[in-house]
Amino acid sequence: MVVYPYSEDNLDPKITISVLSDKIPDMPDNQLTVSTILSISSDIPPKELEAENVKVESLYNGKSLESIKSIAISEAEAEVAAETIEKEHWYSITLQVFIPFMIAGIGTIGAGIVLGNVEEYEVFKEVKALYILVPSIIGLKGNLDMCLASRLSTQAHMGTMKSKRELFKMIVGNVGLVQVQAIVASCLVAIFAVAASALVNGGFDWEHALLLSASGILTATMSCFILDFVLIAVIIITHKMKLNPDNVATPFAASIGDVVSLLVLSSWASLLYSIHETHPWVMVAILGVYIVLVLPVWVLIVRKNKYTKKVLTHGWTPVLCALIISGMGGLVLDSAVDQFTGFVVFQPIINGIGGNLVSVQASRISTMLHKTSLMGVIPPHTQQWVWPWKALIRGVLPAKSARILVLMMIPGQAVFLFVADLIYNEGVSCVEPAFALTYIGVSLIQIMLLLYIAHIIIHTMWRFKMDPDNSAIPYLTALGDLLGSSLLLLAFMFLREIHQEYNPIILANE
Template sequence: MDSFGDPNQQEGSLTSADLEQSGEQGPVNGPVMLNESVCSMVLQILVPFLLAGLGTVMAGMLLDIVQHWIVFQKVTEIFILVPALLGLKGNLEMTLASRLSTAVNVGRMNSPREKWNMVIGNLALKQVQATVLGFLAALAASVLGWILDRKLTLNYAALLCCSSVVTAFTSSLFQGIIMVGVIIGSKRAGINPDNIATPIAASVGDLITLGLLAVISKVFFYSIDVSPYIVYVVCVLFLCLTPVWVIISFRHPESRRLLYGGWEPIITSMVISSLGGLILDRAMTDPKLMGAGIYTPVINGIGGNLVAIQSSRIATYLHFHCSLRELPEHAKGWYFPTRTFCGRGPNSRTSQVLLLLVIPGHVTFLYIIYLMQGGHTSPTAIFISLYLAAAFTQVFLLLCIGDWMVHCLWRCGRDPDSFSIPYLTALGDLLGTGLLALCFRLLGFFSDEDNQLGD
């Protein structure tokens, strides 16, 4: 965990970064990490998990509607933006949630001065990152779209940039305020924020971001023919606010450190998510894959949600029990997937619980989509089997990769709270979108076989 630079920091609450800088060896002292029963853990995870799932279902329903809007039909590169912008919750919101959850658990938000320094610095940093990521995601979508189709005009590229920047900025600010309230509230209620903060970030993130992107891009699309300069002016205005947020975040030691060194994971994850967006763009323009749109936020959101919980919990455990660059005994040696689910470590039980939530959770969300008459695909036994197999494979791989990645980052001297979740949620987007496209390809193959047998 990063140091938050409070001069009144209490003795015994040093972070691993502090210990490394001072040359001391040993785990973080201070508050004792509480042991949770399986029942308590499941109850704390289940409700936010269901809320997050409902949020992704609503986002999927919204995507199923807006994909037919003229702006999405004319500027199909917006589909490339969707996973990248929805991935902001993994790049920024979930990372913020994980960082602040660890701070709460190790007693670094006990004094009002520490708390508000941390909050203000992190929110300002998030606005800088959101603006830059939104702009870069739009540039990536424009370049990929031009390479594939060579039809993107300058005005449409400006529309993508402006819509992306405004959406990222507004969504990040709103969700950041919600996250701070949730984490401070969970501390007062005696609930482990590691269990609830990241799912709640997921529950509101997709729907808010997708809704903003759809409305903003539609407004700019209709105004671009009448007054094309509006798009350019608005985009430049939001970009010009970036130095203000840089100055604010620079005043706080922790956010200053991340301002210098926190760009690698979020930019890399944005590129990975854009590759998932490329798959989605192809799916949305392929009649055989059109039905995948409604399920994309669901499978991506739930996978990222579950692995973010696990990543946050492992990071908290390492902060409590190990010095930076040192691993606990159960995590030393070669990595094997059995360690994640059947190992001696305390987080193996959590992995089992999270993996067991996948099938019943997705069945519940599929049933909700069916009741709401969403999508273009009938919930046949073949489709449900293929979809559940894709979702289970995605989460299994993410939990294995997450276990390995968090420990590797810690061993390399990097804080997993700031580095792991962006990579993992981006991989979740890529795996989820790719496996879902494969699922629909196989569904089309089986349907063609049935038609041939019927003939």
């Protein structure tokens, strides 16, 4: 039996004993420990455990008796789970991650090419706040979809998806939760984009604010709604094929998401810009329908769903903080777009690849903790505070996948760099060795920082009883956007100083 070192202060023995008194009549009040619950919970009749109306004050904050059963992890089960993860072959991880990684890379290249083309649209020239909105909206969509992927991947590993009824509840609750978060967060990020642009570029325009809010909310809700069902199908199929959804789902979530979001955003922004002076009421009507009609319906559905009602009230801090961080990355993009030709082509690539890979690692670490430990306890096969080389190379269990992801990133970024350059320059390569080495160098710095930060953040959240599936990925992908944009800007500035800057064919023709 696994005995975890919890303090008895975490329990309310009187309430718990009153429920279990027929099982332990002779036990003194001061001798009920976590190990006691673990050892006796398997003897409680299943009907009593499944009774949802019976509540106890168990480990922390009011759980059902079913929760006590769910933490009754035998030593054999914990060891088997840890050994399964440890014995996962490197080539198995590589193959499962590589294909979605390459598909995701194609998606980020497409996003870069689209962004490079839409910057010629009139709306992008006139409404500068769109450049601040782009990374935030893409980041928001990625955060929401990847959190959904992480939550459902963990549920698949825990065996919850075996029941079709529970699977349906999970799908409805999670899709509704993403819609609620998308509506609220897209409005907030539009306000942030307008305010930040007003401070940087000067001037505030209410029509532009309405345009950004309406196009942002349409983009976030439509792209998330469609892509969520694709993502759910991927998780279910991979789980039935005995593949690890953690390796496949998160990069697949971003594979087409970025380019779809950019296309939808640019299309709606262009359409609304064409009528924003003559028919501004259309944008007001769009916002009214979503906020007054659509949002309350989704909130009602999510509040009644046992899988998502807690996230609805407690899952906002990571999403909103991530929006602010991504918005800072948008400010970097806004300042760089006029200084360096070609920056917009490579910015979505470095941001997208870094975010995809760190999301894979975050999902894997979270699943490992859920399968081998109790919330609040760091299992013996990993550590919360470690040196970077232990987290990234060798020293703890998650280091195996971390070093695979780092090694995979180097050739992957090289391929994506040259492919994006060829497409952007219509078949002519403009990449010089200095640019290629600098770009891959800053990409390496970005992914190593992200993977190490992921290790620290996820273990810290787990230690403080926060579910990483709901909290970690928004911070990590937002940091990936900020680090990627900032490091890429430094790379372009460095190359200009040494007279080796990137000169695309468009610039040469001018």
